[in-house]
Amino acid sequence: EIVLTQSPGTLSLSPGERATLSCRASQSVSSSYLAWYQQKPGQTPRLLIYGASSGATGIPDRFSGSGSGTDFTLTISRLEPEDSAVYYCQQYGSSPYTFGQGTKLELK
Amino acid sequence: EVQLVESGGGLVQPGGSLRLSCAASGFIFSNYWMHWVRQAPGKGLVWVSRITSDESSTSYADSVKGRFTISRDNAKNTLYLQMDSLRAEDTAVFYCARGGYYDSSGSYQAQAFDIWGQGTMVTVSS
Numbered sequence: 001e002i003v004l005t006q007s008p009g010t011l012s013l014s015p016g017e018r019a020t021l022s023c024r025a026s027q028s029v030s031s032s033y034l035a036w037y038q039q040k041p042g043q044t045p046r047l048l049i050y051g052a053s054s055g056a057t058g059i060p061d062r063f064s065g066s067g068s069g070t071d072f073t074l075t076i077s078r079l080e081p082e083d084s085a086v087y088y089c090q091q092y093g094s095s096p097y098t099f100g101q102g103t104k105l106e107l108k
Numbered sequence: 109e110v111q112l113v114e115s116g117g118g119l120v121q122p123g124g125s126l127r128l129s130c131a132a133s134g135f136i137f138s139n140y141w142m143h144w145v146r147q148a149p150g151k152g153l154v155w156v157s158r159i160t161s162d163e164s165s166t167s168y169a170d171s172v173k174g175r176f177t178i179s180r181d182n183a184k185n186t187l188y189l190q191m192d193s194l195r196a197e198d199t200a201v202f203y204c205a206r207g208g209y210y211d212s213s214g215s216y217q218a219q220a221f222d223i224w225g226q227g228t229m230v231t232v233s234s
Contacts, residue, residue: 035220037153044203044227045145045153050220088153092207092220095167097143099153 002027002091004100012106019076021103023089028069033093036065036074039102040085048087049074081107110134110223112204117228124194124232130187130204130225138162138182141207143221144189146200146230156202157189161210172198194232201227 003026013019023034032052037045047056049065052072064075076083084107089100116128130142144156157178158167166178177190187204205221 031218033218033220037221039153044224045221046224047220047222050222056220056222086152090153090155090220092218095158096169097155097158097207099145099155102152 001096002029002094002098004089004091004098006087006089006100006103008103009101010104010106012108013079014108015079015081017079019074019079019083019105021074021076021087021105023067023072023074023100025070025072025091029072029091030093032068033091034065034067034072035090035092036063037088037090038085039088045088076105079105079107083107112206112223112225114202114204114225114228117202117230119231119233120194121234122195122232125190125192126194126230128189128191128202128204128228128230130189132185132187132206135206135223137180137185140209142178142180142187143205143207144178144187145203145205145221145224146198147203147227148197148200151200154200158207159187191230194230196232199230199232201229203227 005024007022034052036049039045053065062077066073086102086104088102113131143158159178175193179188204225206223208219
């Protein structure tokens with residue numbers, strides 16, 4: 001089983017700043033089958049990034065993903081108030097399709 | 109509109125059973141692998157189970173193996189999760205989600221979970 005560890009647990013930033021979220025895998029993620037999701041309170045998870053760096057449909061280009069192998073990063077440039085949420089990484093290349101524990105992003 | 113709608117959640121006693129359904133619309137359901145994901149109150153997302161588009165293969169998280177059974181009816185565009193021997197720690201919102209698919213050449217294309225249902229709450233308590 002691939003274990004995904006996200007850091008930091010909580011991130012507190014101001015609007016307009018840049019957020020950098022990390023996801024580290026216990027073993028290499030095949031073919032960069034790494035995704036990022038955003039979940040706001042009371043809402044369903046929303047796919048942001050797939051294939052480690054491709055933006056999902058309708059996602060603002062402020063959201064970008066990078067990385068390969070075992071180290072991946074979600075970057076949100078120019079934070080906006082509505083970006084306040086929990087962000088999860090997930091590997092979908094092999095079963096079990098594990099999620100990281102999440103990073104909570106708070107906007108000051 | 110592409111959507112997934114779950115139903116069947118509720119309150120059940122420990123040791124009891126429940127069957128969840130997920131109705132799909134707006135896309136060719138029979139082409140896609142489907143998943144169940146759960147989220148305990150205040151906790152993170154946990155993958156539960158997966159079924160291939162033709163139901164030839166299923167996969168489960170260790171925590172539910174032997175107790176939960178995933179299935180689908182492609183004629184009804186519906187995904188199911190039969191949950192038996194339920195425990196308090198199974199209390200969660202259960203989501204169905206769309207995954208990978210077979211392309212026109214028959215090759216499997218892995219895909220992130222791009223469509224999610226709204227979730228159905230399962231509470232296991234006496």
